[in-house]
Amino acid sequence: MNLLVDLGNSRLKWAWAEGDTLTVGEPVDHSRPLQPQLEVLWRQAPPIGRALVASVARPRLEAELAQAIHACVGVEPEFIASAASACGVHSAYATPEKLGVDRFVAMIALHARAAVPVVLASVGTALVLDALDADGRHGGGLIAPSPMLMQEALLGATARVSASSTALTVEMAADTEDAVRSGCWLAAAALVERFYATAAARMAHPPVLVIAGGAAAELAPLVRVPSRIEPDLVLRGLAVMARSGCAKPLPNR
Structure with missing residues (x-):
């Protein structure tokens, strides 16, 4: 089972993913501390193999999320980066990492569907x-x-x-x-x-x-x-990346 997280500008969305099955959970308002909220939502979490995160949030919030994921499900999160090419999607950006990862992952979800x-x-x-x-x-x-x-x-x-x-x-x-x-x-x-x-x-x-x-x-x-x-395009795109093995984590996270 994988944990997938879409850390946006105003809220956090998450899902459990196993194979082609995606179970989307309740969104979290990250204007309040994350860990107490996630401890409640993930108190009966299944054993987690990987935690993939697509984040457009500030570094402080990413650090808070990383700590909460480690504390709640016992794995180190992988923060996904945009790439020149992944899962059949090819970025138009000359500097691929400047393309918002949420945009890149959403396009992966759409291309994988059809x-x-x-x-x-x-x-x-x-x-x-x-x-x-x-x-x-x-x-x-x-x-x-x-x-x-x-x-x-x-x-x-x-x-x-x-x-x-x-x-x-x-x-x-x-x-x-x-x-x-x-x-x-x-x-x-x-x-x-x-x-x-x-x-x-x-x-x-x-x-x-x-x-x-x-x-x-x-x-x-x-x-x-x-x-x-x-x-849930970002979560669905993360699920595609997890299944295909094309996820590219950011270094030093």
Whole structure:
């Protein structure tokens, strides 16, 4: 049995993996100490062979996680690095390790599921876009603020603009609260559509649009391209890497 961990900017996601079976656990808010929370979640952990981690978090939090994994399941975690090529996916980056490991591992999950052209839009703290051809070649991507982050930036920089938890997303708003929410979410949707059109023009066949991340269900209906929502892509990609033996751990972790 393997332990798989996706350490993101705002929360930790994890799963047990054995062969093709993935059992996803309850996400953890890492604004609070990790070890007490993980001790509860992992108190009946099966014997663990490996612990693979894809992290985009700060080093301090990675160190806290490493200590918690060792204390809770008795293995040293392997922090995975992006590579020039792994599991059939080939990075477009000249310096491959600069590609966010969550993006790289998510593309591995998609390519392992089906060797078809894909555009991946992942919306969490950031809105991240990537294009992947059927042969596993990454065409590059974009990073922008998520709609939530856009709204926070707008509210922090203006004195008389307000937001509301009940605001609606509409094409033309008749009050400020709806205008703020709508502008941020429709801007994100428009960027996804533009990136999709650019990627499709460069591919031999029309790509599938996959939307992932914590706000996928809110973004998907706003995008005027047929799409499907894919949960837990990073965990699924880590499972592929564990099965195939193509995981490349970072040194000195």
